[in-house]
Amino acid sequence: MISSVLVANRGEIARRVFRTARSLGLSTVAVYSTADAAAPFVDEADAAVHLPGNAPGETYLRAEPIVEAALRAGADAVHPGYGFLSENAAFAQAVLDAGLTWVGPPVDAISSMGSKIESKKLMAAAGVPVLAELTPAEVSAADLPVLVKASAGGGGRGMRVVSRLEDLAGEIEAASAEALSAFGDGTVFCERYLAAGRHIEVQIMADQHGTIWAVGERECSIQRRHQKVVEEAPSPLVERIPAMRPLLFDAARKAAAAINYVGAGTVEFLADESGEFYFLEMNTRLQVEHPVTEETTGLDLVELQFAVAAGDRLPPEPPPTVGHAIEVRLYAEDPQHDWQPQTGVLHRFEVDSSVRVDSGVADGSVVSPYYDAMLAKVIAYGTDRSTVARRLAGVLDRAAIHGVRTNRELLAWVLRHPAFLAGETDTAFFDTHGVGEPADERAVRLAALAAALADAAGRRTGLPSGWRNLASQPQRKSYRVGETTYDVEYRLTRDGLVVDGDIRLLASSPTRVVLEVDGVRRVFEVAAYDGLVCVGPISLTPVPRFVDPATRVAAGSLVAPMPGTVIRVGVAVGEVVKQGQPLLWVEAMKMEHVIAAPADGVVGALHVEAGQQVEVGAVLAVVGEDV
Template sequence: MTNTDFSTVLVANRGEIARRVFATARRRGLSTVAVYSDADSGEPFVREADSAVRLPGNAPSETYLDIAAVLDAAERTGADAVHPGYGFLSENSTFARAVIDAGLTWIGPSPEAIDAMGSKTEAKKLMEAAGVPVLTNLQTPEITEEMLPVLVKASAGGGGRGMRVVRTLDELESGTTAAVREAESAFGDGTVFIERYIESGRHIEVQLMADNHGGVWAVGERECSIQRRHQKVIEEAPSPLVERVDGMRDRLFEAARAAARAISYSGAGTVEFLANDKGEFFFLEVNTRLQVEHPVTEATTGLDLVGLQFDVAAGRMLPAATPPGIDGWAVEARVYAEDPRHDYRPMSGEVLRFDFDDVVSSFSGPVVPGIRLDAGPEAAPGRPAVVGVNYDAMLAKVISWAPTRAEAVGRLSGALRRARIHGLGTNRDQLVRVLDDADFRAGDIDTAFLESTHTEVSTAPLADDDAVAVSAFAAAVVAEADTASRRPDPHVATGFRLFGDARTTHRYFRGQGTDHEVEVTVVRSSRSTGAVATTLAGHDVRLVETTPPQGAARGSGDAATVTVEVDGIRRTLTVHRYPGGGVGVDSALGPVTLTERPRYDDPSAVVAEGALVAPMPGTVTSVLVAIGDTVTTGQKLMTIEAMKMEHTISATSDGTVTELAAGTGDHIETGTLLAVIDSPDNDE
């Protein structure tokens, strides 16, 4: 194959992966082209591209999945190469052929290789013939109670979509139907297959890089066992299991290279395996694209995998017969806009601030121990990032690299704990809980980690109720100081009376929790220093010092610091107040995001008893009950698709369905009335 150098790369994707590919392109002196939907018009990846072409609309089907529109953008901008990123069209052989037929360089494996791995059922047959260990497919009629649990899995696509674990024979039909429906929605192909489900398996994958001259690299392995809803959350390289089991790495690499050669693979790809603690492993799939978690391999090998993709696509050979060795340890955490305490409910809205300490690189490396931050959106005071419902809920990947696993895990935990993430709720607290868990630190993990004994621990917020109360107190102190600073006499407090101390009350709401009411007492004898005193949650909490933001407008999001004594122990908290009542409080007690409540409740905001409202925006995909049906607590009523995942709405009490306000296909917003259940316990 002759070299086919290119000069302008169009990235047929969005967000973080588009920014990642652009970063390598800039280092190579290549021009870049972005395509973007209406919802993404203000995103950083659009600004960072040399040229950007609008794809009218918001839905993936009318934007990023529209092959004709993407190729038209390439033609209009003079792009001579296309990188698909991951997701969307990255594993679509029709798109790959269309790019090649248009005379452009396709930065990915051949369409034939994509086809060979596009069907997981056919892929397993090919791998079995190549000597790669596989799990046998099961047919529904032959499944018995002894074979349970089983996994129903989409033949096309990945990312946990179109997958259901079935634990009883009664659930087999409904689980299969749900998997088919989700697969059709996500991939346009509802084909599924069933295989044995290994309850305590470990997800191990091998990074491939192959050229068109017969060179095949197995570029280290990764462990991706920490998952929720079959989607990876924390990944690391190398794997603690592979490190522990003698000879396992050699067998993994041999199987991965055999898989690549069986389909004449070229470019970057990943062979995924399900393993047990004995070191046995079974083929899952080949991802014919770059993986989300590729930075941990880059950190431990010093390679630029996107740069190698460029080289292979241009017809060059891999630079050596064997890849570089492993140096140190890297761990990646995916920060999602979601609520782990409520079945990973996706969140939409504004991210007001997204800052991390110890960041030494973004979209490359790192070349020194520290934190790499690969983020899609950017948020700063006065310029919040908006997270919608059309695309994946991942905000960023936070990667740590250090000489040892213990240091890499500790560094990542500390960076996440100290990060200033304000506004929209995220899974940050869960990530820290997992990284600090004794079993995780020992490398004793599996794919059921978040669904077993660690569920309660991993979903508990970092800040307990006392910490929230102290944080609310700090927020109230800053609010009082801000109010005082805008009066003619700043020493006269709100609610000031001629005799006695002045008192004002502040109410704060924390996510799905409860209101925290804080009474701030301004002590007149100490008013020259602004001192206040109060007691919260049974603890003595006293203000020591307040430092307001310098020169900031009210609610600008700039930091104020509040030093308090809690039962004689001094603590310093940083408070950011934002327009609209949002407050972010950060301290060693744990990060707390609050919303300042109005003094009086709005009667129109009260939800009638028995009413079920939408917890997120999305589309109703099925309604499972009818008006007049008798339901029990926990019974499934309807399903909603949001951010490419299906979510269940269940009855919160026993009773009768008296109203259905949403039907299949309806687009809904957060707070939309869905149904009303009349329960004998409901008051008139």
């Protein structure tokens, strides 16, 4: 019997497992890094054990101190969550050797699927369709494009698309280096690349008595950097090709049976528009996107994990899938700037309670550079797909997310896109359709005006700030959104607000401004923080009237877009470079970012070296004119 469980993870998934554990009457134990000391999941656990350090390699990727923490806190089971050590066979064995219950699949099953190269051979032997593996040495021009993939791990790490044979060696080297850093194994392989494939996966649940469920399929085709951002159940492609579902389920059950699988797992396939599909990998753990399966089946997959670990039998058949569910991953990142992750204080996080929100953050949470940039998963369920998509987009619009840039606007745009609504959701979605539309110019200007009026209302004593008996110079305020600066000019006179356009001020306070715009009354909720003003979903940075010269950087300076680690320097001082040429590589929040030359020129200075930690805004290099 399990009475107390340690979750060897952090953030959203730790809170998710704790929620089910509490409902089952289990006590909970957290482990936490120094950076996570004030995180919500730590407070929600009945007991917590500190893992000194910040980086995953110092904390959540160290099996020995985690097992020691479980024993010290009196836990009798360990749930790995997803990521980190969740698919590490040695960790699972260490848990079992300590006399603890492992809430996961058998060690041998984890080992079997741990190498993508070996797992594909196993699946082919079991009759599961696979894409032919190509060794790097045998790739020819006829095979292009190919996908270079890490044999160990996933999540888009160690993956490169290669379209030119002359680029293959360099991309293999880069993918291998990234895989070695992320998973401790630099082995890579190649396979044929389907540029516009569909990512379809089947949820597996198996008990210790031979019953294997295929619990519905999910589609996770909308991805960035080979990482999923929108997931749904059931799959629009499978719904369109009904004969595909039984074949998928049969292949998934064969995959599980071939390795004597027990517990929750996911068999992932790459499919084309005709319904042909090929085995990608099997994730021997719970998936990030498991909530859409729960919403459409009524199951609690974590509860089933505990039951199977305790030796319980599953019923002969799983419940049917009913309705439709869509999940979006809310990331602290900037899609308009190469998906750069964002760090800082999340002043406010509030999402409408009409949908399910699995989050790792709360008001005041600090988004650090050490871990994945996902803040939360927002999941909507309903009877039909279009209604669910529309409702989820509306919830995202109304969410109050203050403090860090997120992909919220992009997600709402995807959910409303005609191609998405038509079920045309292949893995090249962003390549085909772009990454959203620019901010509505008029909406931003109205938000900037509301921000200025709210600021004036907060400073008024008696008469409104800027009020003059005889109107003279206008009040001026500037705000920045992205790289664009918006200047606001207004006058408050006896006759009211004077501003360009048909706009009347009806009421104002430091937190709320009511304007009549072209005869339509509009309300603007305003929240001001140090260096940030949020007006509805629009975040504005106040521009100071006078800039400290010491804060300026020299022309041609390349600055760090986020805190992180310099993992590679590709140039030397004095080297001639071309615009767009990669100069440095910075790793932050489980993603690798290229710092490229802004123009043709000569590298005049290098201020960093490989392995060095850098803060946001730090000058990394300077590129001067080629003289």
